[in-house]
Amino acid sequence: AQSVTQLDSHVSVSEGTPVLLRCNYSSSYSPSLFWYVQHPNKGLQLLLKYTSAATLVKGINGFEAEFKKSETSFHLTKPSAHMSDAAEYFCVVSFGGFKTIFGAGTRLFVKA
């Protein structure tokens, strides 16, 4: 069965410190993996995606994620958090381009 698990429902960091949002997946197929960000009452914005090319993926706003097949993980990182990074983050797994499964989301809080 296919599934995606975001290990933390919320993460709190201080501005200027690193961010780590964790995501694990389960799949019988080679998945495509995405991270989206959602600000309050807004739609989803694509941060980055992995589609079987380079395992280290760089996205927008300084975010990056590393696909680790052996660990079935796709954790999202950023070296230095900004206040504007405070939002909800979703790890998404797609199989065959159609079946899409969303993680439960991780709320990122950034303290001044």
Add this chain to the structure above:
Amino acid sequence: GAVVSQHPSRVICKSGTSVKIECRSLDFQATTMFWYRQFPKKSLMLMATSNEGSKATYEQGVEKDKFLINHASLTLSTLTVTSAHPEDSSFYICSASLQGHEQYFGPGTRLTVT
């Protein structure tokens, strides 16, 4: 590129009435469009998948007679919530995909049923 719009962004309707939400792919032709529902502080729940010119495929537990989906063209899909009730109040998000590539999400529609 790959912009998806939704209209309206917010709508308030009375119980028992129907409301239509439009999803448009502005700069590409979407062979497949998806409709999601998001409850407060929750993740997105896929409601249905629609392919242009054919009937939508609904996820288990979603009432197809209540949530009518029409995908009449490669750039437009509509979701009609029929006989709306307060429990239908939610944030509805659509996405569009071109031939199995990644999904592009609309900005969402906040529906409030009074």
